[in-house]
Amino acid sequence: MKLSSKALLALAISSITATAYAESASQDFVPTTLAGTSAQSEAKGFIEDFSLGGTTRNWYSHESKYRGGTFEYQKHGVTRTDRNRTNWVQGTIINGSSGFTQGTVGVKTELAVYNALVLDRSKRDIKGGSNRTLADSDGDAVGQWSKLGLANVQFRVSNTTLTAGRQNFSSGIVDTIGNRALPSSFEGVSFNSEEFSNLSFQGGVFDRVSPRTEQSLSKFRTEYGNGAETDKVSTLGLNYQPLKSLKVSVFGANVKDFWNQYYFGATHELGDAQQLALTTGFNYYKTVDEGKKEMGEIDNDTYSLSLGLAHQAHSLTFSYQQVNGNEYFDYLHETNGIYLANSLTSDFNGPNEKSFQIAYGINMAEYGVPGLKFNAYSARGWDIDGTHYTGNGGRAKFAYDGIQKQDGEKHQEYGVGASYAIQSGALKATTVRATYVEHRGSEFQSDGSIKEFRLVTTIPFNIL
Template sequence: MQKTQKLTLAVLIQAALISTAYASEQSEAKGFVEDAEGTVLFRTGFIDRDKKGGNADNRSTAQSAIFDLESGYTKGIVGFGVGLVGDASFKLGDNKHAGNNMIPRETGLNDKGEITKGAGDTYDHWARGGANVKARISNTEVRYGTQVLDLPVLASNTGRMVPEYFTGVLATSREIKGLELTAGKFTKDQMSEQINTDGNELDRAVVWGAKYKFNDQLNASYYGLDSKNALERHYVNANYKQALANNSSLTYDFSGYHTEWDKGAGVSSSTLDSNSDDRSNNIWALSGTYNQGPHSVMLAYQQSTGNSGYAYGENADGFQSIYLPNSYLSDFNGRDEKSAQIQYNLDFSGYGIPGLNWTSAYVYGWDIDTKTDNNAKESEIFNQVKYTAQSGFAKDASLRLRYSHYRNDNAYAQDYYMPDTNEWRIFLDIPVKLF
């Protein structure tokens, strides 16, 4: 029996044994139609990367409708239901310099004259998506089909026009109050700009994990991943919130990953030894956030060790599986890199403008190990303003403007990472509830 099957079976047995631990979600099911929910998110998106040093810019603009349709569960000891996720999009303008995982390209010729996918003209319009089926007993759900994932070791990229989709099975159990167990297996990965349902050629990814809320102050979690012919990865997190005087608080957060690559797996540009069969990486971060009313200030330190950088893209996912604080345009995850951040956040509701939020941050990374320099550096100045309508006909509609000013040393840019870049992201989201 495969590992994921054993994990899923264990979750279901645990559900049967302790299903009386607290109120059952399934016992409160109203019906397949009665509990159905459907939304569509209309998104207009623009990403512009102004690259320095003679490198080609990337600029993409598109319009999308993102669907999420969910039936309720049938009544009974075991409830059944279905779901549908998908999107339909069209580009705005010619998008001749498209990139940034925004708009799919047709098969075409690369710079060497070779026929390859993703090298042709951009699609004028496209649609993607899939269905899933689900079953629930007590507080345990098993879902099979196309899904959007939010796991620290396997996360769907949601920072582009449309989400990344995974196909597989995921079991989630919440039989004990405060404890959530997860186990699953996925065999397809469709990144945000891909038409093929397995465009990223995922072989097999088995995931498992648990998170527990000890009380209102302390939370902890652990997740693992075994990606066939690629890597094995483990993630831990602990978060503690300390109440202080005058309605203020101090939040401490620790998170980290340990990764070991399979022998013969693809080699990242962030490792010095291109023939290494013994690649590994540890990356961790510690942050503290002081909150006083509408103001928050965070300080964070992050460090990477091992004979490789974090290299999240080799996991065959869409580059969002890095739940660490020093992650904006750059993720500050180079080989042996250390980085520090200061971030300020202002919630304007404290000044009579609810729904308006501003975040500004500066991150500095050093000691990056490259072929020619063991102390390469990078830095980023990040600013984001977001407004969400609180009432009226546009309630819940949001406008987000984000700007990053990124700079690094040539030793890191040329062989490992992106060049100096100024990036703008503008997203207008209008959610509509269908039922």
Template sequence: MKRITTVIALSLGGLSGLVQADATSQDYLPLTLKENSAQAESNGFIEDQSLSGWTRNWYARERATKGPLFRYYKSDGSRRETHSRDNWVQGTVLDYSSGFTQGTVGFATQVAGYHALALERGRARVAGPNNRTLTHGDGDVIGQWSKLGLANLQARISNTTLVAGRQSINTPVFAYIGNRALPSSFDGVALHSAEFDNLSFDLGTFERVSTRTEQGKSRFTTEYSALGAEADRVSLAGLNYQPLRSLTTSLYFGHVEDIWNQYYFGASHDLGDKGTLALTTGFNWYGTRDTGSAKLGTIDNDTFSLSFTLAHQAHSLTLAYQQVNGDEYFDYVHDTNAIFLANSLFSDYNGPNEKSFQVGYALDMAGFGVPGLRLNAYTARGWGIDGTHYKGNGYDVRNLDGEHHREWSLGASYVVQSGPLQATNIRAYYTAHRASREQIDGNLDEFRIVTTIPFNIL
């Protein structure tokens, strides 16, 4: 599940002091070429090299509050249901990145080793196979494992870079996901061009995914398919454009071979001054249509979210509305984070024809003398889930008739500000989800604590 949250901030005690503030410029930005070339500033293959990484302690404790939601294999091969699941993994990434060679065309390489150590190895406690701890097919935990998480060659001209090999990419239609002990990555070719100050382009085509909990690589599947349909290729094209100092926009196209074409538009606008009152408006829209041999059947889905952010000093208040228009799930590629919607939280709130609303509050404790500490809470509710009019066979939704669900969460995060552990990030949160009988996510409580320690060797 994803946690892509649009934040809206408001001082609880400052309602009587609202003033007109417009510190964020609304000026038009002309389309201008960058004065500097990243390639011209290269110092060389060895001179700009780096060796760095991070290690992450990832722990999650889940408890089903009604019927059992998990299953595990006993040593005799029998399958048992359970109300609980505990996963605890230490993930470490060691990343070598060379500099670019000098000249008109520069060349570089990146190689990153990923290693995972299972700290919880009990079959019944891990309840595998799952996407948290790597296990054998019978649920027996693999104690530790490693792989090449990244391995690519890069070529750069001016501010345009071509990357070929295993890599990470982050776009609204295809994006790596890093919410486990290790992130996912992809085999393919991608081009990123940033020759203008306020306009950039992305192109890419990918043939395999290296998932968060897998030693090898897999064909592409979708997150909510009932058929397990697979694709050999995912391609994308898109641009990011900033027409005003206060306005950023994105327009992307994604193609999953013989499954769907997906279109995305997003915009974010800033107004005002956080010192008094600032407003950020966010909009995201996806249109998904079946294509080719349509392995998941007919898909005709439009999904959007609209959020507003009011900010005053250390306080923030979140208001976000999201709606699915379609008789199937709003879907995305499995083991990616390609769901840039405001209400993608513990649950994705992406059921057929679902409407959802979120209210959240965050407090930045830097304003109270504790820089790096942030507290947050939110509640969200989804309703009107209706798949009874679905005509295809790619999604199991026909039994969804007026389903609903809700969740709430309390969390805290802290970033170490100085010393040998500077930039270490500690996040802890508790989330409770409650659902009607047929809603896919069920009735579940989760406590998660994640500590990520970065390091630099070169």
């Protein structure tokens, strides 16, 4: 599939139409000034601002492979295959957080216990668990387990905070991922500075990741690579809002002996959704090899452009994405460091891949049912070509082994979803989300052909 001239024309017309008929959103320039208040000056005290609460999440997934695809599992020392895999886990987080002490330098601590209770423990169902259910070396589910998800101390001066220990962190390259029963977290030191009204800085150095479905800390590895590990990830960047309608993020990261990666993201809003609004999103990544080149030689430019139209309850989004490189666009495993518009069940990130997505959403609050939303999307990827991949010799030569077979591969993905957030009462903010996704790939496309139904219920709670 190629993006035809008609499709390109449609994107252009949608942009022009929104500009012509939407009520103008504020395009005023936002001057950069010092923040009007100091967060530390308003500190209430270590004990006085203490809080204890958390969430519990019921996470269920059923997958079915087709077109000859199967899952594997071991039974009595024999490898068996089956088309289906089911994972069902209850993940609970109890988080205790102090307030900042008063004074010029505030001190705060945060501690969170993560617990998983496996509701489906069948070896045949979980198929070794993967990153969904924790399993032992024999493939049996670990029925119940706990770990420290967060454990850190924070120091704050004015509006700048330094955090040391196990923590959450969010940027376009290193980002906590929370799409399982429990989220990931990172071990290291980071800072967040908001000393200016519309400009903030973030950075961090991390040596370990706490995976979503593991009890111990792990070194960093990549999502699509050969299993090589590194124990140092450094990142630095900024978030800037030059206009009331425009937000920009710029980040860079050094992943020791893997790569240097650079990210630029921008979101612009125009118009009024009650009439017609246009949201434009652009994300760009540049990745080049570094140090010992454990992932081989890399020179990869990947970007996505999305145009979203909104009218009252309805939204319609068109997204185009392209990978320019003879390897996957890769990112760190156990992170959400891929802000590309077409990162779905498949990341649509094959070598030299092009992809296009159409998505529709409806917010039923406009029809008297606040909290209820529906969405549907269709995405296609084409021109996947890994035949020019050579690696760089040595053990990294085949860091992305098998990619060389991908010659003109293509795939498609469809998905529908519904979510509801309770608006009031004892279960206020509880969310229930159901999704069904179907992905179909050509012979050597890496994701294969699979269907998945997922049902996730998340309940927040306060203890103190």
